[in-house]
Amino acid sequence: MPLGSELSASAVAHPNIAFIKYWGDRDSALHLPANGSISMNLGDLATRTRVVFDSSMRSDELFLNGVLQSGAAVERVRRFLDIVRSLAGQFICARVESENNFPAGAGLASSASAYAALALAASHALGLRLSEIELSRLARRGSGSACRSVPGGFVEWQAGSNDLDCYAFCIAPPKHWALVDCIVLLDTAQKEVGSLQGHVLAATSPLQAARLADAPRRLELCRQAVLSRDFTSLAEIIELDSHLMHAVMMTSAPSLLYWQPATLQVMKSVIGWRRDGLPVCYTIDAGANVHVICEADNAAQVRKLLGALEGVVDVLCSSVGGAVRLVE
């Protein structure tokens, strides 16, 4: 490639919320998970990423929402681009410009949408035309949960046995079930232990083995609940799965305790509303914020109820989203 010439592409991807969680790796370098997981893409939240490979650049650059990044974030992107570069056999530095339409630091996992968008934009810019499976495997190398943001709708990530069969696929398209994730943003100042470090700690919990042994059963119950649009069964299984993951977090060494008093307040309120007949349930990732899941018909009411709770800063609602895609 002549000096000064450019190869570029842009892609948009949605983050996802896991119904059955990924927590712990069998192989942390390849992000081969200890268990399979199931998630739903969040269509109203998106990361848009433009990648420009420029033969005149001497090192990779990363801009997040217009701000030039340094340190660990750039290092992680550079390592990921190295994988794409070796796949394509082209060793050119890149400028990565990534923008989220959801608040940074809101405790929402943006690495899933970030690496799904980056996998598509970077591979396409370098002339690779990857299948959905190949793209999901590639995105997984950047962030485990990113492999689930490659296909659309309701997605299952099969743990597989190696790098080749460890990828995510769609189990039902976005239109299958009009679920809404009402993300309850709480007032939390502390910097939390990220999932990257958290996965390493999972194996130190004496509860992780039991959580893993029961994972096939939970995956099956969740899959069936999604396929048959059975909210009652979905509520039961996703709350159990979230509690199991947090039990592992709390009992790992060192212990990870993500919940705040307001987290528990939201959990208890949701349980109470459900007891009163409102179909609603919750799941919590590696943070204090609560993802409250309901059907679209009830979303306005759920949002209003959540907004009235003490300690709630904001509620972001999202319907089910599609697959990663090229833009422009």
Ligand code: DP6
């Ligand atoms: C708690 O995939 O974000 O959200 O691969 O280390 O970036 P890395 O971790 P990530 O972990 C997700 C953890 C989780 C559960 C889930 O989404 O399944």
